[in-house]
Amino acid sequence: SHQIRVGNYLLERLAQLGVTTLFGVPGDFNLGFLDLVEDDPKIHWAGNCNELNAAYAADGFARVKESGVGALVTTFGVGELSAINGIAGAFSEHVPVVHIVGVPNTLQLKTKPMLHHTLGDGRFDAYLKAAEQFTRSQAILTRKENADVEIDRVLTDCILSGKPVYITLPTDVAYEKISAARLRTPLNREPPENDPETEASVIESIYKLVKAVNGNVAVLIDACTIRHHIKEELKEFLDKTQFPVYAAPMGKTAIDEGHPRYGGVYVGSISHPDILEKVEGAKLTISIGSMLSDFNTGNFTYHIPRSKTVELHSDHSRVLHALFPGIGFKRLLPKLTAKLAEFRSISHKISVPRFVFPVPSESNDIISQAWLWPRVGQFFRPRDVIIAETGTSSFGIIDVPLPKEATLITQVLWGSIGYTVGALLGAACAARDCHLGRTILFIGDGSLQVTVQELSTLITNNVTPIIFVLNNSGYTIERFIRGMHRKYNDIASWEYTQLLNTFTKDKDATISYTVKTKAELDALLNDDTFNRAEKVQLVELIMLAEDAPAALSRQTELGGKTNKYG
Amino acid sequence: SHQIRVGNYLLERLAQLGVTTLFGVPGDFNLGFLDLVEDDPKIHWAGNCNELNAAYAADGFARVKESGVGALVTTFGVGELSAINGIAGAFSEHVPVVHIVGVPNTLQLKTKPMLHHTLGDGRFDAYLKAAEQFTRSQAILTRKENADVEIDRVLTDCILSGKPVYITLPTDVAYEKISAARLRTPLNREPPENDPETEASVIESIYKLVKAVNGNVAVLIDACTIRHHIKEELKEFLDKTQFPVYAAPMGKTAIDEGHPRYGGVYVGSISHPDILEKVEGAKLTISIGSMLSDFNTGNFTYHIPRSKTVELHSDHSRVLHALFPGIGFKRLLPKLTAKLAEFRSISHKISVPRFVFPVPSESNDIISQAWLWPRVGQFFRPRDVIIAETGTSSFGIIDVPLPKEATLITQVLWGSIGYTVGALLGAACAARDCHLGRTILFIGDGSLQVTVQELSTLITNNVTPIIFVLNNSGYTIERFIRGMHRKYNDIASWEYTQLLNTFTKDKDATISYTVKTKAELDALLNDDTFNRAEKVQLVELIMLAEDAPAALSRQTELGGKTNKYG
């Protein structure tokens, strides 16, 4: 049959999984593979400034490309280790990222000479040992014979687990020729069937519980509904059952926030009192795709005992105290929908609070956190991709109702600052591909400084996102945690509006604004040209160092109690 | 006795080891410790933009602060993993860096809740497992009782091994009070004594070999002579024995390059023919502190058989085929000097090539690699700290004779691009401390883009280095390896001279120049104000994409043969 290089085999598989842009940085152990990339008509090489940002970009790409993967290429040692924090983030947050590392040739891997990028002590497996901590599976390609099978194995793992995987590609193996036959069979992208008997018993027990409480149910949706691609099944479930539904911060946009049965965001004891009462007052909670991290739960202040909770996950279920390993929600949910639809008329009557967030009128002209977030809420449009960096932004966005088919990207669990600059690039590339709306980032000044160079790659990749930089003179979120007036929470004052034109020679490709007052921001957000987003646009918002969104102040009050020093 | 917080105990020890600037980034698990840092009058907090750069800075600091250490503070997971490539580089290149990680409190470490910055699966030891691959030893502090002993153990390891170590500091342990008693005893900084009998036999065998060849010896010095602090012992050895001496690229500046017995740089078969003849023609080679990596040896083309080589290392020796574990050069060398001094009058007669590098006259005005390096050689002054980034710079600097007491920083083995921006910050802080000369960086445009934000931290730390940016439109070193005209070797065109004033609001703190011709560069290098280096100065050198220093073209010709693709 048709022969193909191992490198091209890998590229074909990636293309099948929706990779149109490949992120990464060249290095002498991957240059041969990059020739194949550059010559591949289906895949575009993004050319990142550094590997951490490339990993973040692959993560952002994967999040927008629903049921696809993101991918990056780095070089042995120096490149792959630079990316590892981004890979760990994808692991933590369930994002399918393929990390391809160009490594020395197979002879060198055996003889282990003191090559550059080695530790100098002959340990050639140290990087793999590190990677194993943060990836679901690894393919250490050492010969052409099993390369196709190995590649297929880890890519399948990547899609099904929603976690990153690691592939090492020796310079010579990348160029070996193998049969292309396997490529004709697409990789399995569907989770395994649930065991029918167990599944039936789960459905039956849930049915009984719902019946016992006479349909007095609250559904709580969270991150994994988005990451494991059950938004459609979820919508069907809610439409048919009419159960009231609330989202954890990481579950925002799993259901359109204008859905009539959507009541807003539940974050334990820091939730809005109306929401808290509704969620904790329901007789039964059906929790779908939860990820119960500190920042996602108001510092573990859920008051929902297990004795009234059904939990549905990608790979297991739990009905009150009983665990059902292997019963995943993708297959279960449609059947559950059918079974519970009969409660529709009762549950329809349970009222849900309307999820609104009016712009307050304030007596001064400063851009306050309290004013900013509801105001930008009005600026969003359906299908926009909205990204909020860890800091005041990730907390500010929680209370903003997002438009229909909006995508929200935050890193509430991993919380690595700087993530969103890379993720913005990846998300914008994927959004262009999927014909989504504008890509819009909110980022603090401190976070921007971590990964700022990747703004330049937006320009070279011809994507045109909008970047709001919250210039509040430093690490405000940290100030609220500790050290309100400490110098370690200050940062260098940059000329943020000069950044874009420093990172390009094309003066028409970008435009930057400094905005100091509510009136100025209003005007900009209402401006047609600005809204059309035809260039990279950066808006510096001048804000106060000691101002935080309400959700953040409440969270840090709770967190402060558990994280005492002396 | 006097009570002190664990965090302060650690700071006192660091201060004893020469730490005056501490690098890193705040995070909620280290903020309490940073209060102690900020309140410590002896240690200044650098406040980096990101953790990778902080690790690089700690490495640069340690290299300049001879026989001291560098240190950085990061936060659990996200911070420490961002730094790991910098730590691995310090491991590979034998640089003593102390990595302090702020981690959750001891209760949380036991109960393992789903905190932010965790992997979401309860594995709290994953980061340690990764760190173990790249650090010499680790102190996982979990209680105050042994905190002082543990801290002392790893700091001692750090100094004696010249490799990085890892300390995790839980938020509560940092604030526990312990006795300060141990602080009165300084940590041991001297390597252990050699076993006297073995040492004597090593000296005797070397003596016999030297006698047998009638003093026809070439000494070859390399990286570990610098890293393990035997520059003084080495000078004494060469002064007393008068053996001719040559340096590997990583051994440059181990001996003053104006030393009368210094013949220049030996890099295997890509050495200057005169040097090659002298080194490979000697009857016996005494190799001191070697690190025989590909780029340090002309791609493993030494033609010096083991049967005529004596190797002295920090922790072992080798005389021809015989290994002597535990016989380290720091103690051995003075005794060897005494024993071999009798050959002085014979070896004095062996001629050494003069290490000179005249500025060529070229017919055009372009700043060529062939012209640049000898020209900047004339610009250097005694005690300058010179840093050359991986790329054309690290190869270009090889042939430049450096002035007396100059320090040279390169990363020939690890070779992680972007390293030198962070290292520049650390080196400049240490150089200021040690009253050295100017700190001068040569960096390619591609490498600068990797870590550019840390230029801003130079300004906030009030150091005033000179930065030469070789703008050659991309990854020239890679072009010579593969893909001369490939797009993956192109990078975004930045306005390099706008960088500094984008990263500060203080317009007097910095100045930037673009230099397009030899004449312009000549004028600048002769300018008094420029030479005084009283501000941060950035010089963009416009150069050709397809131009490389001779040492690089020769190296890549050799390397290309081993790294074949298909």
Ligand SMILES: Cc1ncc(C[n+]2csc(CCOP(=O)(O)OP(=O)(O)O)c2C)c(N)n1
């Ligand atoms: C890689 C990494 N380093 C450090 C931290 C700790 N950290 C969390 S938030 C934050 C400050 C963010 O400041 P900024 O982006 O300015 O946000 P804002 O001021 O809006 O809160 C820091 C340093 C982190 N989360 N990730």
Ligand SMILES: Cc1ncc(C[n+]2csc(CCOP(=O)(O)OP(=O)(O)O)c2C)c(N)n1
């Ligand atoms: C972190 C890291 N990523 C990738 C590489 C591979 N690499 C080695 S040199 C180089 C290009 C350097 O280009 P530049 O700094 O412009 O140097 P020059 O053009 O002067 O050679 C690259 C990408 C590396 N060594 N380290």
Ligand SMILES: [Mg+2]
């Ligand atoms: Mg800020």
Ligand SMILES: [Mg+2]
């Ligand atoms: Mg370059």
